[in-house]
Amino acid sequence: MTHTTDNQTNATERNPVTDAPKKKLIEVSLPLEAINVASGREKSIRHGHPSTMHLWWSRKPLATARAVLFAQLVDDPSSNPDKFPTLEAQEKERRRLHGFIEELILWENSTDTEIMAVAREEILKSNGGRLPKFLDPFAGGGSIPLEAQRLGLEAHASDLNPVAVILEKALIEFPPRFSGRRPVNPNATRRMGEWSRAEGLAEDIRQYGMWVRDEAFARIGHMYPRVVAPGGTSHTVIAWKWARTVRSPNPANPIETPITSSWWLSKARGRGAFIVPRVVDGRVSYEVVQGNGGPSKEDDGTRVGRGARSIADGTPISSDYIKAEGAAGRMGSHLLAIVAEGERGRVYISPNDDQRAAANVAVPVDIPDEELPFDPRNVWTPSYGLTKFSDLFTNRQLVALTTFGQLVEEVRARVYDDAVASGMEPGAPLEEGGAGAHAYADAVAAYLALGVSRCTDYNSSLTSWNSSRDGLRNTFVRQAIPMTWDYAEANPFSDSSGNLLGQIEWVAKAVEQLPASAPGQAIQASAAARDYDGVAISTDPPYYDYINYSDLSDYFYVWLRRSLKQILPKTVGTMLTPKTEELVANPYRHDGKQGAEQFFVDGFNAVFDRIRRSADRAIPMTIYYAYKQQDGGKGTGSSSTTGWYTLLGGLIDAGWEITATWPMRSERGGRLLSLGANALASSIVLACRPRPAEALATTRRAFVAALKAELPSALRHLMQGEIAPVDLAQAAIGPGISVFSRYARVREADGSDMSVRDALLLINSTLDEVIGEQESDFDPDTRFAVKWYRQYGWGQENSGIADQLARSSDTSVGALERGGIFEAKGGKA
Numbered sequence: 001m002t003h004t005t006d007n008q009t010n011a012t013e014r015n016p017v018t019d020a021p022k023k024k025l026i027e028v029s030l031p032l033e034a035i036n037v038a039s040g041r042e043k044s045i046r047h048g049h050p051s052t053m054h055l056w057w058s059r060k061p062l063a064t065a066r067a068v069l070f071a072q073l074v075d076d077p078s079s080n081p082d083k084f085p086t087l088e089a090q091e092k093e094r095r096r097l098h099g100f101i102e103e104l105i106l107w108e109n110s111t112d113t114e115i116m117a118v119a120r121e122e123i124l125k126s127n128g129g130r131l132p133k134f135l136d137p138f139a140g141g142g143s144i145p146l147e148a149q150r151l152g153l154e155a156h157a158s159d160l161n162p163v164a165v166i167l168e169k170a171l172i173e174f175p176p177r178f179s180g181r182r183p184v185n186p187n188a189t190r191r192m193g194e195w196s197r198a199e200g201l202a203e204d205i206r207q208y209g210m211w212v213r214d215e216a217f218a219r220i221g222h223m224y225p226r227v228v229a230p231g232g233t234s235h236t237v238i239a240w241k242w243a244r245t246v247r248s249p250n251p252a253n254p255i256e257t258p259i260t261s262s263w264w265l266s267k268a269r270g271r272g273a274f275i276v277p278r279v280v281d282g283r284v285s286y287e288v289v290q291g292n293g294g295p296s297k298e299d300d301g302t303r304v305g306r307g308a309r310s311i312a313d314g315t316p317i318s319s320d321y322i323k324a325e326g327a328a329g330r331m332g333s334h335l336l337a338i339v340a341e342g343e344r345g346r347v348y349i350s351p352n353d354d355q356r357a358a359a360n361v362a363v364p365v366d367i368p369d370e371e372l373p374f375d376p377r378n379v380w381t382p383s384y385g386l387t388k389f390s391d392l393f394t395n396r397q398l399v400a401l402t403t404f405g406q407l408v409e410e411v412r413a414r415v416y417d418d419a420v421a422s423g424m425e426p427g428a429p430l431e432e433g434g435a436g437a438h439a440y441a442d443a444v445a446a447y448l449a450l451g452v453s454r455c456t457d458y459n460s461s462l463t464s465w466n467s468s469r470d471g472l473r474n475t476f477v478r479q480a481i482p483m484t485w486d487y488a489e490a491n492p493f494s495d496s497s498g499n500l501l502g503q504i505e506w507v508a509k510a511v512e513q514l515p516a517s518a519p520g521q522a523i524q525a526s527a528a529a530r531d532y533d534g535v536a537i538s539t540d541p542p543y544y545d546y547i548n549y550s551d552l553s554d555y556f557y558v559w560l561r562r563s564l565k566q567i568l569p570k571t572v573g574t575m576l577t578p579k580t581e582e583l584v585a586n587p588y589r590h591d592g593k594q595g596a597e598q599f600f601v602d603g604f605n606a607v608f609d610r611i612r613r614s615a616d617r618a619i620p621m622t623i624y625y626a627y628k629q630q631d632g633g634k635g636t637g638s639s640s641t642t643g644w645y646t647l648l649g650g651l652i653d654a655g656w657e658i659t660a661t662w663p664m665r666s667e668r669g670g671r672l673l674s675l676g677a678n679a680l681a682s683s684i685v686l687a688c689r690p691r692p693a694e695a696l697a698t699t700r701r702a703f704v705a706a707l708k709a710e711l712p713s714a715l716r717h718l719m720q721g722e723i724a725p726v727d728l729a730q731a732a733i734g735p736g737i738s739v740f741s742r743y744a745r746v747r748e749a750d751g752s753d754m755s756v757r758d759a760l761l762l763i764n765s766t767l768d769e770v771i772g773e774q775e776s777d778f779d780p781d782t783r784f785a786v787k788w789y790r791q792y793g794w795g796q797e798n799s800g801i802a803d804q805l806a807r808s809s810d811t812s813v814g815a816l817e818r819g820g821i822f823e824a825k826g827g828k829a
């Protein structure tokens, strides 16, 4: 491989003694274990976490984003030999910085202004007294730019997807404009002290949210009648449980059959409930029975595999038949049961005609009748005739969601009047950069639109009743639009899951905790076309075909567009979210698998080539790479052409030197390592620098010599970061690949250019030697983890192999399991 090099001169920020670009902390060592632990813990924090503002797929934890940003902005002490002349002084300073990072990344410290001020000071100190301007060009749900803003940087975010852009604006762009303001609603909570950050805005979101809810109830509350229990008590409905139906293909008994996988409503001990269907005169009626003596697994429901069986006589109903009936518009629905609010928990009540009649409403105007995307792997409903977004909602849901959308628009006039009455100047609209009454009214409405959008996740005919948890399961349980046969239609006016006020409360809580400090801006742009002048970059690009963001987000967009077309007209200008430029390896869009891969790789490399040409050269760029197990799963021996090698090769070809690779265990909480799990295993953060124009070519022999010279001290520094043994081997690749990518090319003995894969093999074998020499410095667990990773990556192997390797490392599989770094089950480890 011939590496591209750069014509520009190098950064101004240089080591005063060596004149090399100053190394940043992320290029030397990190308190990795603390970062991984804090990121894992963050998963269980619900209230006020920005991710609760709205769903976005594959969000990065704040702790990881904050630590990575800080460490890419702050100098490694070795860069300042004038201040830290000895190795000891440098190590001491590194330890101090690690200690500070451990504090900085805790969720509890997110709004601690003193800690953030210290962080800002450190960044200023390392950057000649300036705070760099920051950009994430694949910002998604916005965690990375949010953390940049929290650290005091001017934060810029962009994404191709307008739903993501709305979320980013809601996190970093709007709140600073209204920071420190009191709420304008006359009913707002009174407070003696200050309203910090965007707390006033959050309070107004709640207050006007209540107005929207009350006004909606006045208009459409009659569609949600209370239900009377057999004892005569009346209850607010939480959800109606429906089943889709098709006519049985048995010509002798063509009964309309419900398709349901379970008759159970609740399996709670002592409070169980289930549905008993009865067939009388060719029709099915349903009765709810209290108790735990419901059907066993074998007798439960009517669903069989992908098909079903007739409720009357067991006639098999094939999946193809169901599809054909659905496509012909002959799929119906039956009300099976009603879940309602009781004095002590849920009550389950049999359906009746009044409740059926209440659901029987006409389709409103201006519903989202855009077509669903063609993606049979992730979007299943079209094969059953549900081909438009509006087909995914009941008529009652369509009425409710359109009413909420209209009210979001209507509420603006109220907020505006109250804002003016509270003394705000009218000013420009929100999307034009305004910060007065006009913009404030737009902002409150935009956050309410997000609350309504959250509601669409809980108010579709793809949500279901979870009988084990006694609660509603939202639409996007997975990154897909699957088919749901027995769905639960939520009551948006109840006090339980899926209700409108609850959704708005999630938004308000998230807004309350935002930093709302340094200026922020989010724009819609393709990463391949936007500018990168002088910005520091940390970004988490899409990962191959893992998530089809645009297809999935259209589900939200079609509704958001309707409620935001007056409020953010530029952001919601298109009918659907843009698809052609989206960096995703989607075989349906790019002529099959190969075309999709080519499109992704070319697009990815073009973006990073563009960034290299103009981004801030004093600060390394950081990139998150979602590491799937199959990517080089077996150390470096995998034949995988996509993934890790492609990413490294692409970046190196595009003129980047890779200066660090850090395994981040941020995608999963809980156990440190559970080998063989098929989910997205982990991600790797890479630090990269533009390779200088004067970079030289070298030979294999000189490359190996450089590795041997540099790896021992790099490893020692890594060890300072308290890295879990299992992460050390991956982290140790960083310094090696840094040596490789520093050269314009590395020539093999036969004159050809060395590939990334061969370079990794050499790096690994050199690391083996170095580790062998340093072996006495490692504990047995570390020695094991390093050896295992080298041979099997994150893959699964026979546990006998693990046993052997463990013995040779002076430990045992049992001890490793107890240490939480390893799992061995059923002969597999």
Ligand SMILES: C[S@@+](CC[C@H](N)C(=O)[O-])C[C@H]1O[C@@H](n2cnc3c(N)ncnc32)[C@H](O)[C@@H]1O
Pocket: 056, 057, 058, 059, 060, 061, 137, 138, 139, 140, 141, 142, 143, 144, 158, 159, 160, 161, 164, 525, 526, 527, 528, 540, 541, 542, 543, 549, 550, 581, 582, 583, 584
């Ligand atoms: C992995 S996600 C980012 C997630 C984000 N870090 C977070 O924490 O929420 C990748 C993002 O890239 C966006 N994207 C895909 N193709 C793009 C393109 N060509 N230009 C800009 N953004 C794009 C997707 O819409 C998605 O939001």
